[in-house]
Amino acid sequence: MNGILNKLRLEPPFYSASTGQQNWMGSGNVLKIQSPVDGNPLGEINLIGEEEYKSVMAEAKKAFPLWKALPAPQRGEIVRQFGDALRAEKEALGKLVSYEMGKSLQEGLGEVQEMIDICDFAVGLSRQLYGLQMHSERPKHRMFEQWHPLGVVGIISAFNFPVAVWAWNASIAWVCGNVCIWKPSEKTPFSALACQEIFKKVLNQNKLPEGISNLIIGDGTIGKKMAADRDISLISATGSTQMGKSVAETVGKRLGKSILELGGNNAVIVTREADLKQAVPAIVFGAVGTAGQRCTSTRRLIVHETQFEELLEKLVSAYGQLQIGDPLDEMNHMGPLIDKTAVTEYEKTIRTAIEQGGRILYGGKVLEGDTYASGCYVLPTIIEATVNMPIVAHETFAPIVYIMPYKNLEEAIDIQNSVPQGLSSAIFTLNLRDAETFLSHTGSDCGIANVNIGTSGAEIGGAFGGEKETGGGRESGSDAWKAYMRRQTCTLNYSTVLPLAQGIKFYL
Template identity: 60%
Template sequence: MNKQVNTAQTILARLGLTADVLQGGNLTVTSPVDGAELAHLAETADMDAVIARAKVAFRDWRNVPAPRRGELVRLLGEELRAAKDDLGALVSLEAGKILSEGQGEVQEMIDICDFAVGQSRMLYGLTIASERPGHRMMETWHPVGPVGVISAFNFPVAVWSWNTALALICGNPVIWKPSEKAPLSALACQVIFERAVKRFGEDAPEGLSQVVIGGADVGAAMVASKDVPVISATGSTRMGRAVGPVVAERFGRSILELGGNNAMIVAPSADLDMAVRAIVFSAVGTAGQRCTSLRRLIVHESIRTELVAKLVKAYASLPVGSPLDPATLVGPLVDMDALKNMQSALAAARVQGGVVHGGEPVTEGVPAGGAYVRPAIVDMPEQSAIVQTETFAPILYVMGYSDLDQAIEMQNAVPQGLSSCIFTLNMREAERFVSDTGSDCGIANVNIGPSGAEIGGAFGGEKETGGGRESGSDAWKAYMRRQTNTMNFSDELPLAQGVKFDI
């Protein structure tokens, strides 16, 4: 048994995952750190039973007052604080994130719990002016039913919490289908949730939160079920194209947070040192495997040569290695297929006229069995086909522009559109970028990179699929149904003009 497996077993035991859960199944879970096998999980066999439990839980949970529902989420936040170190380490082991990113992801879970606790007392509806005398209109918001959550490997715990904290305070149970590449983190979260439920008491029904394990067929059963009215799915646009039409066909509701071929425009007035720091963080964080990773750099021709030189120098100094080493800044790709896809993309970029800096596999000074690579900068003559194709790896394509209209057109010219940004000290350029004639992405930042989002703002909205909003802001409405009520406090009932009858 290698040191890492021993470390993983210790962490899993502290998180409450026992051998009977971790062994005996057909789904093998490996670590991207070195390919070591961490568990063999049993797949969920009866999705009908899972959904039935959620339906029963919904009937009870919706009758619990919303502030009381918020108390459960408050307790979940406390349990996450207590488990932060171990859960963050498990994220590193299972998803390959460096330790600080694993810890940071758990902190996002804690933050959304804090947000949702307050939101549980603010599920407000509007009072609406009526055109009829002696009448008042108002809107009320009601729980909608079980919420299905499908998450990707790159954010194995935060995505669940963004959805679940809000779904719970809105009165809905949750069924979570994690990525087959990161199911252990999901099982650990379920144990942590159950600890909160135990402290909360009998108001929390059985089946309020369930984790289902398996491949695409497990997710497909949830997506197709009319008894799961909301499906929140995070992943690739390919996955979104499969999920969206099925949910729409049964008149369900989709919250889709999908891939982002995200761009940064660097204007002549930009603070280049600040821009370089933002570029490196956004492009190489999580080894370029975030949906908000920076993938396209659109630079004014007057500063292009200088900026590329600064980036090449910075990239050469990045420590690549085990994510468990505190000195590492770039961990592994999730698996060998991701490494092959990256090398194929770089080969295509060369054919299309690109000059590649870096991008080679790293085999020395890293754990054997992992897919380690040096991040790549590709100087491109134009925004060619490969640039418009999102590759989930640390590849940064650099292109030039001459005027802002051209830059914004390039920014918007790809089908993906989750996040975007501009670096400029020119107020007119900044305001233009965030206007209705600027970026068409769900996130448009000024003087900060595209990667990462604060809990207070609902996360993104991906343009190719109509988008989805989860996490903070007004995202709670996606987990509820709106009802309009008309209150007649007059002594008459308005009828159509000329209609009369005797009573």
Template identity: 50%
Template structure:
């Protein structure tokens, strides 16, 4: 058909117009997706991605739901499209997961650990490509995207060791000829629902530990980061195939809230790990607990940093800057409140303002050099930022720095913002806004600062900057911070994988990653074994 069209144009137009006609025809046939762009195509295709990708995996890739675009928040251009899963697809992968668990749970734990080791090695081989994908799909700067993959690798290393170390106890029995012991066994299918801000690492926290403990995983990532979910699963798939393991060990379904509801209601899934907002997490918890299932909840955080007048400000100000501005304020551990003792308030505010001004020249797309600050994830997040700024002004707050949207940019860029002159208990200060807005508050005493830290609903992360041992030990003690993460002289964000990660109160109480978080992925049985020829009863009861 193309040749006759060109012939007709040759007859009607001068030959000099042919090139223009061909260019227009080629332009009409070219893809609108970034995956066809020479900048992005190499690493996206290395990850096994195409212009349209199937979003369900249970050993085979398939999908029968609606098709959505994945958007680059730096430019609001589509990266590629994904066909999501349907309810029928969901039921199929649950059955595949059940079958996989029957096999996987019988494999010795150290051998399971070796598979997790291989997953970590496969991630190492793809760390740059996957990190780049995370950066363009979520919006975080490239070092943070690569760092997120590194976090998955680190937890794989941790889980390998765990596979040879998790243990029950042998306890003294009061009855002769008896042994009292604890036995830990896997739960089954672990439902993992993750958020957009860490589209790879949070899944890794859960999967590495869950697999080492003998479980299988069923993952629903955020609807706005489906390509990261697919690419990460393809990396895991390579390891499963090399070892002739069923794909149901690491099932994936891309979808919306309907799939999340199905996971929450499904009695075949004994544990649901949910990361997201407090409001949605509450609904997940109610639904899962109604069927007496278990949850790990990683919800919101209205995190505070306290700076006492004896603090080293050369540490404190850069730490606040990183905690408040990093990932454009979209970490659950982002610092949203800064509580400063009155004697150094002006000095801290001035120093922080200088740091914020320096970032103006370092805002941009993830792949640009020397970038520290990227976009918000969606246009809806920009709208929320603008509404919050309006509410701050109506509440008589002062915009000390920022407060504007970068409307000249194609992406979802907003100014990092410092707010002063609001009371510590103002409703807007107590409201978590997932944006780079920092409320600076002036306190008089250590006791007042701790009270303000604890008065919000959430209890995820907290930090104090001080060189006073009395403040330090009170801060980490029973009457100090009520958060799950209690830091001294470091930011609220940037947790290591070796410790348990999670928070208290409306943050949900769940714990993931290191320490003894593995216990949440297993069921504990207390076993009493009688190897005698008598039947003594506990507490000396006689029943004869």
């Protein structure tokens, strides 16, 4: 991996704990990072301290007036250059993401492609920050709305997508005129350092302050500090529901803004009329892609009783063909979990499911041997379950999927909607009425609803996010940009008199 780090100019003097010259370095405890792929060290870095945090915030606040004063298309041009820089580094950065996080190389490269795509989207958006014009009830008055940047945007991202979710937020925030402070997961700091270095080079080439994009490596304490900081206008946080509730409470107390993308417990409904040739690969990728560590991973299969046995047979056969190992080997379908703590949670969840009446149909084991020496590799697992098992309503970040039968579509939708989370959902059916019912107001209660595609793999053109304990926020495409700006309603009087609204008369 040193070759990858060197290509990204992350040679040891850059990321060693003995240096602290960059504004994302700290004076706190040393963080040592090992790859879940083989257990080998990636490097070490100091966590940020109180004084470094103050310094980063000062740099961000200093950069904001200059950045927001640039016309939005000029800000878009900087983001365009960043996208081109990512294109040049796609292979190296994709490998780093794969090795540091453990996802397959194809998924690592795909994550970098997501960054490139959102940069392209943001460039176009920089010329489309539209406001409405409304008709005033008063003669010779013009009423309209316009949008202004918020200021400093804080981004807290999770380990499972070490770079893409940051880019979703940062690219949009930048073209809207904001500056950003990014706290990546302390489990995957080097992918974040690489991105920061790439964007810093773009800023330097354009003689712009580095404070437009800031990186801080810290633990949950720093995340709490960001949430409480009144100088951060918006916090966009990705992570567990527990973490999101804490952020929402803290930000809400100071009447700040937040975007929350939290837990998912995503279901696929397979109807009597489903095409299993479509459904099986979508289910398998949704359940085992990123080793089940996506917020959109498929965790529940709700299968019509007439399809249950055939689908189960096909799934067990497909699982038996999966190759598990080094994610940098393109022949492998699944890599490791992020760390041994995740493995422990995997084992605990399986034990709990069995205690509650579940039956393992495939998997359920931690893999051993030289290939799996890091101790982070597990077998993807299928568990036959019932809807009243409490564990089914719990999200476990691991390749575990629960399968259960249903009799009619109304029952299936009720089962799908019965969990606290509401991120992604899917139905496989060739029945138009079932598809439309699933998409109607009596259907899926999730932020994402798909027909004949799986729960995982959202495109950047659509707003991404969910309901209920998923947080209710939206990132990426559509009109999600509005969350990164403040709306201002303006009325301009070009008459010679002063008429009041609602016909009110006021005489002096």
